[in-house]
Amino acid sequence: MSAEERRESVIRAAVVEFGRAGYAGTSTAAIAKRVGVSQPYLFRLFPDKRAIFLAAARRSVERMRRRFEQASEGLAPQEAHDAMCRAYPPMIADRDDLLFQMQMYVAVSAREGEGDEEFGAEIRALWAETWDSIRDRLGGDPQLTRDFFGIGMLINVSLAMGFPEGHRVWETLDIFEQLPASGGGSEESAG
Amino acid sequence: MSAEERRESVIRAAVVEFGRAGYAGTSTAAIAKRVGVSQPYLFRLFPDKRAIFLAAARRSVERMRRRFEQASEGLAPQEAHDAMCRAYPPMIADRDDLLFQMQMYVAVSAREGEGDEEFGAEIRALWAETWDSIRDRLGGDPQLTRDFFGIGMLINVSLAMGFPEGHRVWETLDIFEQLPASGGGSEESAG
DNA sequence: ATGGTTAGTGATCGACCAATAACTTTCTTC
DNA sequence: GAAGAAAGTTATTGGTCGATCACTAACCAT
Numbered sequence: 001m002s003a004e005e006r007r008e009s010v011i012r013a014a015v016v017e018f019g020r021a022g023y024a025g026t027s028t029a030a031i032a033k034r035v036g037v038s039q040p041y042l043f044r045l046f047p048d049k050r051a052i053f054l055a056a057a058r059r060s061v062e063r064m065r066r067r068f069e070q071a072s073e074g075l076a077p078q079e080a081h082d083a084m085c086r087a088y089p090p091m092i093a094d095r096d097d098l099l100f101q102m103q104m105y106v107a108v109s110a111r112e113g114e115g116d117e118e119f120g121a122e123i124r125a126l127w128a129e130t131w132d133s134i135r136d137r138l139g140g141d142p143q144l145t146r147d148f149f150g151i152g153m154l155i156n157v158s159l160a161m162g163f164p165e166g167h168r169v170w171e172t173l174d175i176f177e178q179l180p181a182s183g184g185g186s187e188e189s190a191g
Numbered sequence: 192m193s194a195e196e197r198r199e200s201v202i203r204a205a206v207v208e209f210g211r212a213g214y215a216g217t218s219t220a221a222i223a224k225r226v227g228v229s230q231p232y233l234f235r236l237f238p239d240k241r242a243i244f245l246a247a248a249r250r251s252v253e254r255m256r257r258r259f260e261q262a263s264e265g266l267a268p269q270e271a272h273d274a275m276c277r278a279y280p281p282m283i284a285d286r287d288d289l290l291f292q293m294q295m296y297v298a299v300s301a302r303e304g305e306g307d308e309e310f311g312a313e314i315r316a317l318w319a320e321t322w323d324s325i326r327d328r329l330g331g332d333p334q335l336t337r338d339f340f341g342i343g344m345l346i347n348v349s350l351a352m353g354f355p356e357g358h359r360v361w362e363t364l365d366i367f368e369q370l371p372a373s374g375g376g377s378e379e380s381a382g
Numbered sequence: 383a384t385g386g387t388t389a390g391t392g393a394t395c396g397a398c399c400a401a402t403a404a405c406t407t408t409c410t411t412c
Numbered sequence: 413g414a415a416g417a418a419a420g421t422t423a424t425t426g427g428t429c430g431a432t433c434a435c436t437a438a439c440c441a442t
Contacts, residue, residue, distance in 0.1 A: 003389075021301040024216030027429060038391050043431060099300050105351050106293045110212040112353070120353045127352060131360055146363035150341030157344050160296050161318060162303070162311045169322055172337035194419075218399060229421055234401060 007045050007055070009035050014056040019100035023053055023107040050111075050119065057104050057123055060097055065130040067091055069137070077139030081148060084134070088152065092159060102160045198236045198246075200226050205247040210291035214244055214298040241302075241310065248295050248314055251288055256321040258282055260328070268330030272339060275325070279343065283350060293351045 001009075013034035017026045028049055032039040046052045071087035072080035092098045104123060111119035131149070138144040155173055163169045192200075204225035208217045219240055223230040237243045262278035263271035283289045295314055302310035322340070329335040346364055354360045 001389080006389085019300070020304050022213050022215055022297060024213055025301045028431085029429075037389095039429095040392085040431075040433090041390055044390080049430065099297070102297045105348050106213060106290070106297055108353050109210070109290050109351060110216050113211050124352055124354060128354075128358075128360065142363040146342060146345065147338065150343075150345040151337060152341075153344035153348050154337065154341040157296050160300065161315055162299050163315060163319075167319075169319065172333040192419080197419085219401085220399075228419095230399095231401075231403095231422085232420055235420080240400065 003045060006035070006037070010042060010045055010052060011055050011059050014052050015060055015100045016096045018053055018056060018103055019096045019098075022103045023049075023110060028052075050116070053107065054119070054122060056100065058126060060100050060104070061123075061126040061130060063097075064091065064101070065133055068130070068134055072137040075137070077137070077141055077144060080137040080139075081144050084137070084148065085151075088155070092155065095159065098156055098159055102156055194236060197226070197228070201233060201236055201243060202246050202250050205243050206251055206291045207287045209244055209247060209294055210287045210289075213294045214240075214301060219243075241307070244298065245310070245313060247291065249317060251291050251295070252314075252317040252321060254288075255282065255292070256324055259321070259325055263325075263328040266328070268328070268332055268335060271328040271330075272335050275328070275339065279346070283346065286350065289347055289350055293347055 010031065013031050014026075017030050017034060020026075021030075028042050029039045031052065032042050035042075042052065046055065067087060068084050071083045075083055108120035108123055111117075131145075134148065135145045138148065151173065158169050158173070201222065204222050205217075208221045208225060211217075212221075219233050220230045222243065223233050226233075233243065237246065258278060259275050262274045266274055299311035299314055302308075322336075325339065326336045329339065342364065349360050349364070
């Protein structure tokens with residue numbers, strides 16, 4: 001397998017492992033094991049653990065942005081909002097990816113504590129890109145943007161904490177039923 | 192100093208340290224250093240690291256709940272909502288506490304990976320209490336509750352990621368200016 | 383087939399970390 | 413002032429982790 005292909009599979013494994021245990025809680029050995037290579041080989045593909053995490057962050061955030069963009073392609077603000085709401089459930093069905101993004105948010109402060117400020121800067125830049133993109137799709141409407149991200153974050157947190165389906169926390173979050181004509185949440189699998 | 196007093200100061204230090212580096216990223220030595228005691232002494236006050244984190248979680252979440260309850264005491268749903276929105280800025284001025292809560296959300300999956308399911312159960316229970324309390328104050332209104340928590344979570348995430356004041360991400364989140372008559376965000380310090 | 387490039391491994395190392403055990407100091411009470 | 417409890421320390425240990433080094437195996441062009 002080429003180095004580039006290996007790097008891709010490392011990134012995929014990193015999203016899973018980092019998502020479950022966080023930056024500090026994930027050993028490079030755990031990632032290597034999931035990839036199916038030896039632990040030292042990771043350091044041929046990436047300079048250090050930090051770089052693996054950042055590569056995973058880039059991949060995860062950009063994928064999210066792309067999916068929202070595809071879902072809202074060419075739609076007016078309110079329709080774009082509804083379309084992106086409908087696009088969200090199949091996205092968070094990939095729990096590993098969602099957990100990784102949560103870990104990404106909190107990893108910033110830890111890295112800053114180690115004197116690594118570029119880490120946070122890169123993650124903020126990635127996320128701000130998504131913010132801008134979605135904001136544009138929503139016609140720059142502040143309230144739509146805020147509500148969309150707000151509810152999204154609340155869903156993320158509730159999922160990360162592991163509230164089971166049917167828990168009263170979810171009562172207010174069934175965004176399907178509050179939207180005009182949609183297919184419901186039957187789709188699965190993230191491409 | 193009595194053991195009980197020491198335990199309190201350990202909890203305070205734990206919120207700060209865990210908040211900055213997460214569960215796995217925080218050493219018991221770092222907590223002990225902040226408290227001003229030797230590292231092994233922590234294990235006289237608490238059975239293990241996990242118990243320190245859970246004690247900090249209890250303290251942090253219950254304090255938040257109490258503050259929201261005080262702010263909305265005896266008010267009708269919409270007024271309670273506005274009052275709690277106004278109460279939030281001084282609360283998140285304590286960045287350590289906010290970061291800790293973010294770390295708390297993501298710590299669940301990591302502990303589950305270690306076979307510790309009670310950890311998540313306890314944190315969910317703590318948080319669900321707060322959810323119920325606030326939901327009641329908002330008259331059980333699903334939309335008010337969802338929006339309140341949603342915007343709160345978005346603020347939390349944006350702060351955790353370290354977006355500086357004035358960044359365009361904050362444009363939509365200035366909840367002060369969207370509320371009727373408030374004191375603004377001049378208050379500081381968390382009692 | 384041979385020389386070089388690329389993919390990949392085993393061994394190891396210094397640092398760190400949670401937790402235990404054994405010991406010392408300080409306060410309290412009779 | 414002696415006894416005992418409560419507060420607190422030093423030393424240590426078994427284990428883990430990120431990273432480096434030296435080495436091997438497969439592929440490829442000449």
